[in-house]
Amino acid sequence: MFSANIFTLYPEIFPGALGHGIYQRASEKKIWELNVKNIRDYAYDKHATVDDKPFGGGSGMVLKAEVLNECLEKNSNDYKTYYLSPRGKVFNQELANEFSKLKGINLLCGHFEGVDQRVLDHRNIDEISVGDYVLSGGESAAVVVLDAVIRLLPGVLGNENSTKEESFNNHLLEYPQYTQPRKWRDLEVPEVLLSGNHGEIKDWRLNQSQSITQRLRPDLWTKHCNKSNKN
Numbered sequence: 001m002f003s004a005n006i007f008t009l010y011p012e013i014f015p016g017a018l019g020h021g022i023y024q025r026a027s028e029k030k031i032w033e034l035n036v037k038n039i040r041d042y043a044y045d046k047h048a049t050v051d052d053k054p055f056g057g058g059s060g061m062v063l064k065a066e067v068l069n070e071c072l073e074k075n076s077n078d079y080k081t082y083y084l085s086p087r088g089k090v091f092n093q094e095l096a097n098e099f100s101k102l103k104g105i106n107l108l109c110g111h112f113e114g115v116d117q118r119v120l121d122h123r124n125i126d127e128i129s130v131g132d133y134v135l136s137g138g139e140s141a142a143v144v145v146l147d148a149v150i151r152l153l154p155g156v157l158g159n160e161n162s163t164k165e166e167s168f169n170n171h172l173l174e175y176p177q178y179t180q181p182r183k184w185r186d187l188e189v190p191e192v193l194l195s196g197n198h199g200e201i202k203d204w205r206l207n208q209s210q211s212i213t214q215r216l217r218p219d220l221w222t223k224h225c226n227k228s229n230k231n
């Protein structure tokens, strides 16, 4: 069972999107479990203070090292801890694949201006970002990371092949998809998809994936070409 451990000031945000549909069924099947810890429970003064003003001045508040450290220490396990942060390595499908092979993960959600650097240094915590923009807290980022990871765990999606053919595998974006009816308004489904010729369909899809990637994501296209050249 994959163990997802969240450390947050806002436990009520979870499971959120992870409590529905395939994720709910997968947790009932014991493919994954979610443990949410409230950082505030580890505050040590009578006002349950979790943050304070930054040394050196500046706006906002910083989460206190001792409170975070207690929270992580008291709930320590064998899994690696990541702090969700705009400074981190940008999360992508490759990392999602990597994480999905682990037994579990700890995700520390920051708030306000962030966390005291010393807790990250002391505990050797790596940072991951969900993109080059600033969120108000790490919770929505943690949901994004877990969403991408859990659907890759064996048994979560009905068809294992559905994750093999989709966007970002091999640095390509997915081809266009169509369903019934064959004609909607005056728009038709591409003829080849109705042909029943699996070889032609496969070629058409690969072709579409390549031209879409080339047009929409030249950066991915370059990676795809470099990888293909090496093979």
Ligand code: SAH
Residues within 6 Å of the ligand: 083, 084, 085, 086, 087, 108, 109, 110, 111, 112, 113, 114, 115, 128, 129, 130, 131, 132, 133, 134, 135, 136, 137, 138, 139, 141
């Ligand atoms: N002052 C910080 C931003 C703090 S935002 C800075 O300029 O870097 C508050 C919290 O939101 C952070 O502690 C982090 O946990 C979360 N967060 C914000 N943007 C994020 C992103 N792009 N990816 C992951 N977490 C993010």
